[in-house]
Amino acid sequence: MERQAIIIETPQSLRPRRRLPGLPLGLLLPTLALIGAEIGVRAGLVPANLLPPPSAILEALSWLLENGLAGHVGASTLRVAAGFAAGALLALPLGALVALNRRAEAVFDPTFQALRAIPSLAWVPLLLLWFGIDEAPKIILIAIGAFFPVYMGVVAGIRGVDRGLTEVGLLYRLSPFALARRVLLPAALPSILTGLRNGLSLAWMFMVAAELIAASRGLGYLLTDGRESSRADIMLAAIVLLAVLGKISDSAMQALERRWLAWRDSYTTKDAR
Amino acid sequence: MSAFLDIAINEKSHGARAVLRGFHLGLRQGEIVSLVGASGCGKSTLLSIVAGLDSAYRGAVHLDGRPLTGPDADVGLVFQAPRLFPWLSVAQNVVFGAGTQPDLVRADALLGEVGLQGYGAALPKQLSGGQAQRAAIARGLYLEPRVLLLDEPFSAVDAFTRMRLQDLLAQAARQRGLTVLLVTHDIDEALYLSDRVILMDSMPGPARAEFAVDAPWPRERREMAGSPLKPAILDSLHAAHAI
Numbered sequence: 001m002e003r004q005a006i007i008i009e010t011p012q013s014l015r016p017r018r019r020l021p022g023l024p025l026g027l028l029l030p031t032l033a034l035i036g037a038e039i040g041v042r043a044g045l046v047p048a049n050l051l052p053p054p055s056a057i058l059e060a061l062s063w064l065l066e067n068g069l070a071g072h073v074g075a076s077t078l079r080v081a082a083g084f085a086a087g088a089l090l091a092l093p094l095g096a097l098v099a100l101n102r103r104a105e106a107v108f109d110p111t112f113q114a115l116r117a118i119p120s121l122a123w124v125p126l127l128l129l130w131f132g133i134d135e136a137p138k139i140i141l142i143a144i145g146a147f148f149p150v151y152m153g154v155v156a157g158i159r160g161v162d163r164g165l166t167e168v169g170l171l172y173r174l175s176p177f178a179l180a181r182r183v184l185l186p187a188a189l190p191s192i193l194t195g196l197r198n199g200l201s202l203a204w205m206f207m208v209a210a211e212l213i214a215a216s217r218g219l220g221y222l223l224t225d226g227r228e229s230s231r232a233d234i235m236l237a238a239i240v241l242l243a244v245l246g247k248i249s250d251s252a253m254q255a256l257e258r259r260w261l262a263w264r265d266s267y268t269t270k271d272a273r
Numbered sequence: 274m275s276a277f278l279d280i281a282i283n284e285k286s287h288g289a290r291a292v293l294r295g296f297h298l299g300l301r302q303g304e305i306v307s308l309v310g311a312s313g314c315g316k317s318t319l320l321s322i323v324a325g326l327d328s329a330y331r332g333a334v335h336l337d338g339r340p341l342t343g344p345d346a347d348v349g350l351v352f353q354a355p356r357l358f359p360w361l362s363v364a365q366n367v368v369f370g371a372g373t374q375p376d377l378v379r380a381d382a383l384l385g386e387v388g389l390q391g392y393g394a395a396l397p398k399q400l401s402g403g404q405a406q407r408a409a410i411a412r413g414l415y416l417e418p419r420v421l422l423l424d425e426p427f428s429a430v431d432a433f434t435r436m437r438l439q440d441l442l443a444q445a446a447r448q449r450g451l452t453v454l455l456v457t458h459d460i461d462e463a464l465y466l467s468d469r470v471i472l473m474d475s476m477p478g479p480a481r482a483e484f485a486v487d488a489p490w491p492r493e494r495r496e497m498a499g500s501p502l503k504p505a506i507l508d509s510l511h512a513a514h515a516i
Contacts, residue, residue: 168352171326171344171370172344173344187358263360
């Protein structure tokens with residue numbers, strides 16, 4: 001009997017979809033929002049003094065560029081960098097200690113969990129009282145913001161390590177230090193990096209809280225200045241800059257994740273249809 | 274004369290439930306022994322004790338007259354899952370136990386022996402289940418242990434890969450004169466690989482039955498599957514684990 005080839009048509013829904021060339025899809029929503037705002041304000045649907053059109057925000061940004069914007073951005077970025085570094089550098093060893101040592105957990109963790117529940121603004125008056133209005137209270141507040149997500153990421157990451165992997169380490173008679181260095185920390189790295197990303201994101205938020213209250217430079221100061229002078233365009237320009245800076249720093253962390261976690265065999269949106 | 278690997282468990286409990294009690298097993302040097310029995314009868318617990326991963330038991334394990342009180346360089350263990358470190362390359366996984374002076378040439382040779390030539394630089398995620406288990410066997414052999422413990426090492430792979438891995442294990446063990454203690458649910462596998470098959474009871478206690486497999490090496494799979502020992506083992510297994 002002659003064999004017949006059976007041809008099965010791939011259903012339309014299973015074929016790879018063509019992607020639109022050009023701009024990344026992530027720009028779609030902001031672009032639509034900007035166009036909508038421009039049209040809405042020009043058509044008089046929204047008062048321009050409350051929601052300036054994107055063209056006015058661009059003008060404000062251009063004016064700020066010529067009037068010390070770099071100084072404001074630089075001041076905020078340096079504060080975030082210093083606060084995030086301090087918070088993360090403290091959280092990494094403390095998180096590892098708490099995750100690896102039951103006694104350390106009993107001593108530190110209840111206090112950290114209580115401190116974590118305190119809203120950021122509650123710290124501000126106390127920090128101003130203790131450290132004045134200089135840089136120190138701002139950097140400390142940002143460090144507090146960055147500390148807890150990193151700490152939680154380290155603790156959850158180490159505690160979540162597959163027992164099977166630690167057994168392999170024990171089978172090869174690794175010392176506790178070698179087990180932590182060669183098994184626990186690499187295995188916990190995905191969670192640690194997520195903690196660092198969340199910490200960086202919170203560092204930007206805490207920076208605004210710090211600068212809103214006591215600063216003469218920075219993006220938080222621009223927000224206050226815009227409010228006091230009823231300049232919604234300046235406030236929105238500062239908000240746009242915060243979004244851009246936050247996105248840039250998060251993208252840098254994402255790039256680090258992709259580089260350091262290339263070994264992961266996990267679900268990504270690339271797997272999704 | 275005392276056994277090369279002497280296992281004497283007076284009692285091992287998980288909480289209030291005794292898992293092993295009054296269990297004694299001796300292995301000659303170079304002998305391959307399979308442990309069979311239903312899930313939960315303590316086979317894997319026994320391997321953990323011999324591997325030194327579980328010290329909360331009453332009893333003693335001796336290797337060549339020397340007490341084993343924890344993980345030991347002379348005792349290797351291959352788990353049911355490959356348990357490769359995903360962030361290390363396959364070769365780095367193989368030499369994991371080597372400390373600061375890994376012999377990558379030897380790792381390459383071992384990978385060749387298990388049919389993974391050219392995979393040294395690959396990451397575990399690039400391997401199939403069978404390939405990952407081969408890498409785990411290479412890791413188990415790398416430190417040249419005198420005893421190799423295997424906890425259902427081929428249960429998660431397809432039938433064809435399982436046969437290849439069984440042949441690979443038999444060859445590697447016979448060539449090296451390794452003493453092997455294999456936990457398996459597969460009676461054919463136990464008969465094909467072992468010099469002795471030990472049937473564990475469902476209740477904590479001494480071994481329920483012991484079967485000597487006298488067939489010479491190399492063995493024929495078909496002959497071993499038709500061995501008169503098979504119905505005897507199955508009958509004992511049914512009797513030991515009757516509900």
